[in-house]
Amino acid sequence: MYNFEINRPSTIADAVKALASDEAQALGGGQTLIPTLKQRLASPETLVSLTGIDEMKGICVDDDGRLCVGGATIHADVAADGRYPALSAMASHIGDPAVRNRGTIGGSIANNDPAACYPAAVLASNATVVTNTREIDADDYFQGMFTTALEEGEIVTEVKFPVPEVANYQKFVQPASRFALVGVFVAKFSDGVRVAVTGASEDGVFRWTDAEAALSDNFSADALEGLSVSADGMMSDLHGSAAYRAHLVKVMTGRAVTPAA
C-alpha cells in the first residue's frame, strides 16, 4: 500500500469538510477499498473513515413505513433487523461473518460493484439514497459499473427502503469469490412488481422490465415462460459466458418469485 493519512471524523459535517480536498477519499467498512489499496489500484493522500460517525449508524422506520438504514450501518446489523425480511436475508449472505461485521451499506452502493448484492435490493425496492446534500431515487442513482450519481466528496448518509408486500433475493454464487454470478431481487408492491438484476450486465445493476410487466399481471414463475433475456451487453468471463448469465437471469427470477408468491 502507498501511505496516506487517516482522518476519523465523528460527524457528517466534519467528514464532508475533510473530503473537500481532491486527494481525499471516503472509507466505509473497507472490505473492498482496503484490498484495492493493497493492490495499489488507488492512492489517496487522505482516507476519511466514516465508521466513527454515530449519526450514520442504525436502522429505524420513518412515518411512511420505510426502513431507514444509516449509511455506515454494517451488513450484520441489517441481517439481524428482520423488519424487511428479504433485505435482512440478502444482507446475511454477503461475504462471510467477519466481512459482514465491517462492510457497510453506504460503502457497498457508493462503490457499485457490478456483482454486489445491495444495488439489486436498493433498485428493486425503489429505495431513496440520501446523501449529505440531497435525496436520489434508486432509478437515477445507479449509472453503470462502479458509477453512481454521487458527486466528488458526497456521502451516502442513509438509504430509505419502502417495504414491499413480498420480496425475495436469489443469488447464484460464484463459487470462489462468493460474489453473485447473477443475483435477482424481486419486490412486489401494491402498484406493481420491480425486478433488479446484479452480477450479469456490463452496465451494472439493471431492471428487467419485461419480467416486471409480466409479474405485475400474474405473480408466478409461470408468467416468465415466454420471456427471454438477450445476451447482448452481459458480462462474459471464465466463470460464465454472456449467454449463460442471460439464461441465469430468468432462472433466478423464477426462483425468487416462487418463495415470495
Add this chain to the structure above:
Amino acid sequence: MTKVSMTVNGKAVSGEVEGRTLLSAFLRDDLHLTGTHIGCDTSQCGACVVHVDGKAVKSCTMFAAEADGAEVATIEGQANKDGSLNVIQAAFKEHHGLQCGFCTPGMVMSAAALLKENPKPTEAEVRDYLEGNICRCTGYHNIVKAILAASGQDVPAVAAE
C-alpha cells in the same frame, strides 16, 4: 504517524502507526502478539480473525487507526486465567481440530464469536459461519466436531453429510 490507543486482551496499549498500518500488523509487529496469523492478506482466509468490540473481524482488512479506542481480543487472551485451555481450545485439542495449525487462531476466534451469538448451533450453522475461515489440512470435519463439542452438544460420529 498517528497515535492509537486501545485495549488488547484487557490491557491498555498504545503506539504510533502510519495510516496504512493494518490492525494485524500492529498486533504482530508492534505488540508482538504473533498468534494472529496472516495467511492470505486478501480478506479471504480468516487466519487473522480477532474480535473488535466483541465482533469477529479480519484484522488484515481494518486499519490500526480504526481500532483507536476499541476493545480488541486476540487468541493470546483466550486461555483461562490459570493458563489452561478454554473450552473451545480444549475441544480443538480433544477432537484434533487442526493439523498444521496455521488457521487455528482464526478458527478459534470465529468459533468464539459464533457461540456467543448462537450458543447451540447446528452442524450446518457451524459450517456456514466458517465460510470466511479457510483450512487446507483438515477438510473441516474435526473443526466442526470441536465447535459442536465446545457448545456442549453431542458430536456426530461422522460430521460429513
